[in-house]
Structures are given as C-alpha cells and as structure tokens.
Amino acid sequence: MPILERSGLGEETCLPTACHYIPPTPTMESARAEAEVVIFSAIDNLMKKTGLKPKDIDILIVNCSLFSPTPSLSAMVVNKYKFRSNIKSYNLSGMGCSAGLISIDLARDLLQVLPNSSALVVSSEIITPNYYQGSERAMLLPNCLFRMGGAAILLSNKRKDSNRAKYRLMHMVRTHKCADDKAYRCVFEQEDPQGKVRINLSKDLMVIVGEAL
Secondary structure, three states: OHHHHOOOOOOOOOOOHHHHOOOOOOOHHHHHHHHHHHHHHHHHHHHHHHOOOHHHOOEEEEEEOOOOOOOOHHHHHHHHHOOOOOOEEEEEEOOHHHHHHHHHHHHHHHHHHOOOOEEEEEEEEOOHHHOOOOOOHHHHHHHHHOOOEEEEEEEEOOHHHOOOOOOOOOOOOOOOOOOOHHHHOOEEEEEOOOOOEEEEEOOOHHHHHHHHO
C-alpha cells in the first residue's frame, strides 16, 4: 500500500502478532494477548528495578488510548499481581494520547489526599483492535503512526522514597480543547463506507495539538 511504503516503517518496526498475518487477524483474544505482553513487561521491569512488591502498591492507574475491554485492563493487572483488596484502582480508556498526562494528574491528586502511599501508573498503546484494513486515507494514518508499547512509573509521597526518587513532580497544566468542534473531531472513531469501524485522523490534528501545548 503506497501510504505504508512512504511512511518510513522499517524492518524493526514493532507490531503485534496479529498484524504479522496476511490478512491481519485483529481478534479480542489477540488484543488481550498484546495488552498482557505490553503491560506486564512494563510492570515487571519496574518492580525489578525498584524492589517493589505487589502489597506495596496503594493506587493503580492504567490507561490505554483506545482499547477498552471488559474486565478492564486495571482489573487484568490486579488479577495478575494479586494486589491487595483495598487498592484504589482506576482504568482510563478512550482518551487518546492525553491519557498518560491525565493518569499522572490523577495520581498526583490522589497522593495529595492519601498520605504515605505509592501509586503505580501504567500507560499503554494496544494496536491489534484498531489496525485498519480499508482504503480511507485518513483512517490508514493510525497504522503508520502508532506502535505497540507501554511504560510504568511509580509515584510516591513516602518520606523514605525521597532520597532514591529520580524526579520530583513540581507542576502540571491540563488544557481541555473539546469545546471546540474541530478539536472534538480531530481524532474520531467512525465507520468507513464499507462499515469498518476505526479511527479517523483529521488534517486539523497537528494545529489542535500545537494550540493545546
């Protein structure tokens, strides 16, 4: 497909297993499998580096731009790591690329009212369920731009963690642009003429992002 050929995708581009088949097989099972690989790997790496145990986590926030299964991704994490029954768990989906920043903002707000607590924030991008196989140019763009991957970060307000923390969260600014119709529709899930439901990226996207930043 010409748009993919010109996108700069190389042989080392990371795509989920479902996209390696011809044609791709974006099933719910394969989407969950991708989510497990991405999210569990990020958490495992964080726990190894910090020496953290599941019982040490007080707050869990998991976000994904688009994929929103039931049970939720945060429930999947709790089930895997057997977190405490009183953990404060949140799942943010369908909020696009801003979900990562929103998750950090939520963690900050919770840590301000919950003393001596640790918050685990996991940000992910799950490609499988949104890989578009149609011909609409604006809906093919996400295939070129987004990749599978994730990151996990630990935030703490415990005094004992201040000496080993890499960063201190000083200030955050959130700007909401959705009152503007162009901003509201710049990343829009819809059907193409063949009835395939995927994401449409508007030409206004970069302008809206620039204004928000």
